[in-house]
Amino acid sequence: MKKEEVPQDSDNLHEGTFKQIMYAVDNSGNYVQVQSAGWEPENIALDQAWEEVNERVKQARARVEAGEISPVAYYMEKNLMDLPLLASYVGKFQWQVKRHMKPGVFKGLSPKLLQRYADAFKVSLTDLLQIK
Amino acid sequence: MTNSFFQHKQTAHCESGVISNLLGHYGLQISEPMAFGIGAGIFFGHLPFVKVNGVPGTTYRIWPGAIFQRVCKRLGVRMESEKFSTPEKGMAALDKVIEAGIPVGLQSSVYYLPYFPASYRFHFNAHNLVVYGKQDGQYLVSDPVMDTVTTIDPESLTQARFAKGFPAPKGKMYYPVHVPPTASFEKPIKAGIEQACHFMLKVPIPMFGVKGIRFLSKRVRNYAENPGDRKATLYLGNIIRMQEEIGTGGAGFRFLYAAFLQEAAVMLNKDELSKLAGELTKTGDLWRNFAFAAGRVCKSRSADNVSYKELSDMLLECAASEEVFFKKLAQVKL
Numbered sequence: 001m002k003k004e005e006v007p008q009d010s011d012n013l014h015e016g017t018f019k020q021i022m023y024a025v026d027n028s029g030n031y032v033q034v035q036s037a038g039w040e041p042e043n044i045a046l047d048q049a050w051e052e053v054n055e056r057v058k059q060a061r062a063r064v065e066a067g068e069i070s071p072v073a074y075y076m077e078k079n080l081m082d083l084p085l086l087a088s089y090v091g092k093f094q095w096q097v098k099r100h101m102k103p104g105v106f107k108g109l110s111p112k113l114l115q116r117y118a119d120a121f122k123v124s125l126t127d128l129l130q131i132k
Numbered sequence: 133m134t135n136s137f138f139q140h141k142q143t144a145h146c147e148s149g150v151i152s153n154l155l156g157h158y159g160l161q162i163s164e165p166m167a168f169g170i171g172a173g174i175f176f177g178h179l180p181f182v183k184v185n186g187v188p189g190t191t192y193r194i195w196p197g198a199i200f201q202r203v204c205k206r207l208g209v210r211m212e213s214e215k216f217s218t219p220e221k222g223m224a225a226l227d228k229v230i231e232a233g234i235p236v237g238l239q240s241s242v243y244y245l246p247y248f249p250a251s252y253r254f255h256f257n258a259h260n261l262v263v264y265g266k267q268d269g270q271y272l273v274s275d276p277v278m279d280t281v282t283t284i285d286p287e288s289l290t291q292a293r294f295a296k297g298f299p300a301p302k303g304k305m306y307y308p309v310h311v312p313p314t315a316s317f318e319k320p321i322k323a324g325i326e327q328a329c330h331f332m333l334k335v336p337i338p339m340f341g342v343k344g345i346r347f348l349s350k351r352v353r354n355y356a357e358n359p360g361d362r363k364a365t366l367y368l369g370n371i372i373r374m375q376e377e378i379g380t381g382g383a384g385f386r387f388l389y390a391a392f393l394q395e396a397a398v399m400l401n402k403d404e405l406s407k408l409a410g411e412l413t414k415t416g417d418l419w420r421n422f423a424f425a426a427g428r429v430c431k432s433r434s435a436d437n438v439s440y441k442e443l444s445d446m447l448l449e450c451a452a453s454e455e456v457f458f459k460k461l462a463q464v465k466l
Contacts, residue, residue, distance in 0.1 A: 001387060001417060018249045019279060021144040023165070023387040025413060031165070031391035033144075035279075041427030042376035045369035046251055048430055052366060080243070080255055082185050088296040 001025070003032060007039035011047075053080060064131055070106030071131050072097070075121040089120035138235050138264035140274040140281045144388055147199050148173060149276025150237050150260040155209065157235055158311035162207075169392030170206055170320040171199030172327035174385055176454075177340050178348040186363075187370045190348065192384030194331065196239075196258035196299065200306075202327070206320035210310035215302040219294045222303030223286065226263065229307060235264035235274070239304040241295030247275070247282045257295050321396045322466045328389075329462040332454065342455045349447035355440045364440070365433050368426045375423055383423075386416035393461075404464050408457065415453040422446045 001024045019035040026032050060074040076086050087094045090113070099105050100117075109117075111125075118128045139156060141164075143149030148168040155162050168174070173193050180188040193199075204211050216222035229236050242248060242256045265272040270283040284292075293303045332341040339347050348371070355364035375384040390412040397405035425446060429439055 001383065001413070001420065018252070020277065021142050023144060023391045029410065031387070031394050031409075033142075035142075039376055039423075041372050041423040041430075044427045044430050045372040045376070048365065048369045049254075049373065050251060080185075085255060085297045088300075 003027075003034055006034040006036050008037040009040045009043060010037035011043050053077070061131065067103055070101050070103045071128055072106060072117055073101040074131055075117070075123065075128070076101075079121055086120065090116045137233075138262070138272075138274055138281070141276070142279055143276045145173075145193075145385070146260040146276050147171075147196065148388075150262055151200055151203050153262060153274060153276060154235060154237055154308060155207075155311060158308055159313055160207070160209070160311050160315060162203075162317075163395060165388055165391035166317065166321075166395055167203050168199060168385070168388050169328075169396060170317070170324040171202040172324045172331065173199045174328050174389040175331055175341070176344045176384075178344050178351070179339055180351065187366055190371050190374045192375060192386075202324070203320075204308075206323055207315045207317075208310075208312050209308055211306050212309045213304065213306040215304050217302075219290045219303065222293060222305070223290055226303075226305055227266065229305070230263060230265055230271075234307050235262050237262055237306045238289075238293055239301035240289075240292035241297075241301065242292075244288050244292035244295060245275070245284065246288050247273070247278065247284065255295070255297055257297055257299055257301055263289070317396075317399055321400060325396075325461060325464075325466065329458050332458045333462065342451050342458065345447055345451035345454065349444045349451065352440055352447060353444035361433070365430045368443075369430050372423045372426050372430070375419060383416035383419040386412055386419055390416065400466065402464065402466065408461055408464070411453075411457050411460075415450065415457060418446070418450045418453055422450060 001022070003024045003026045006022050006024045019037055021033050022036045023031050024034050056077045057074070060069065060077045063069045064071055064074045072086075076083070079086075081089070083094050083097060087097045090097065092100075100109060114125060114128060118125050121128065139153065141149075141153055141156070143152060143164040145164065145168065148164045148171065151167040151171070152162055152164045155167075162170075171194075175191065175194045177191045178188065179190070182189045200211075203209070214225060216225065226236060226238075238261055239257070240259050240261060242259045243253050245253065245259070245261075261273055261275040263271050263273055267283075270285060271289055272281060273284050274281050293301055293305075295301060335341050335343075338344070351358075352368075355361075355367065359367065390409040393405045393409035393412065397403060397409065422443065425439075426443055429443065
């Protein structure tokens with residue numbers, strides 16, 4: 001990659017300020033550091049990853065509202081977590097966390113455990129019980 | 133913000149960047165590419181069984197921490213490295229060390245670093261940064277992939293250092309206790325090159341090294357059937373992100389390694405290395421073309437079989453090019 005070819009495809013994901021270093025060759029063939037404002041393929045991939053997240057959050061939200069799953073499942077998606085990660089944050093086994101995603105089971109959880117979920121998701125207890 | 137105490141230099145990759153900045157603080161000048169090369173950072177691996185959020189993992193570099201370990205060993209740097217059982221202990225230990233005026237390297241999760249753009253904050257636990265002081269209750273941060281130094285609040289830093297998941301940082305902090313004032317790079321360069329060639333050519337596991345690129349190529353060829361169009365675009369997206377996102381400096385570290393070879397050519401007075409750097413630059417450009425084509429498939433959200441086949445062929449081309457390159461590199465008499 002030549003110095004002039006270092007991509008400068010900025011988009012709103014970068015918030016206009018974040019610039020990465022890339023190594024590229026100058027006219028005499030020597031490597032130099034050049035700042036890049038972003039590259040289209042990376043932007044597409046990043047965009048797509050976020051669309052996927054947003055889609056999953058949306059679906060989870062609809063299912064919570066329909067009473068099919070508990071807020072635990074919704075906040076897990078919202079915090080970009082998966083089951084193993086969430087389980088290690090609350091210090092439970094995966095099958096236990098999975099159970100807590102059932103609305104019926106969720107209702108009966110102790111305040112202490114609910115607080116742990118709230119902490120893991122960085123939300124208040126009220127927000128955990130009633131998703132915003 | 134100005135900072136006279138700790139010299140912050142922006143680099144492409146966090147691990148080699150932290151090494152360069154930390155050792156430079158103690159007067160041992162080592163560039164980022166040199167650290168990456170001596171640490172034999174270049175690699176390839178595709179792990180369909182190790183999934184993150186349901187997407188198979190791809191890596192263009194050696195596992196986190198390895199570059200650090202190798203550079204220290206090869207240059208005779210002694211590091212103090214600690215992990216902690218509780219955040220309280222971890223933060224107290226950090227305060228004590230920076231109080232003594234010692235800049236500290238920290239392993240952390242990108243998800244909890246507020247100074248990154250929100251779109252980059254995923255649960256990635258192997259990020260490295262340096263904390264070099266505390267002012268008005270805020271920690272002073274030199275994050276090698278950021279333009280300038282910045283600050284972070286104690287709560288966010290605690291969360292970042294004690295994030296859960298794999299690999300759990302457990303508050304890991306490290307700082308040099310002995311740095312030789314000067315070091316000869318000759319032997320470390322040789323050892324680094326030898327190791328890189330070994331990892332790229334000789335590891336007897338089909339997912340690693342040049343074989344790993346061919347392995348990925350084979351899987352991409354069948355992406356239409358397995359896992360199917362919708363998921364395939366996510367898979368491809370992840371390959372691109374691993375190749376292009378923060379730290380890779382474009383083209384999955386290939387340019388960074390080429391920059392290392394150029395520097396090594398001057399130090400060892402070996403013109404061959406400089407020529408090989410030129411060849412690796414071309415390989416890096418092949419990778420960039422691949423990312424560009426893969427990005428188009430992602431954007432249109434589907435590809436007929438021809439497109440996956442084309443992508444697969446492009447990967448084969450990358451593999452062939454890297455195989456030739458590393459075989460030549462292994463032959464260079466150093």
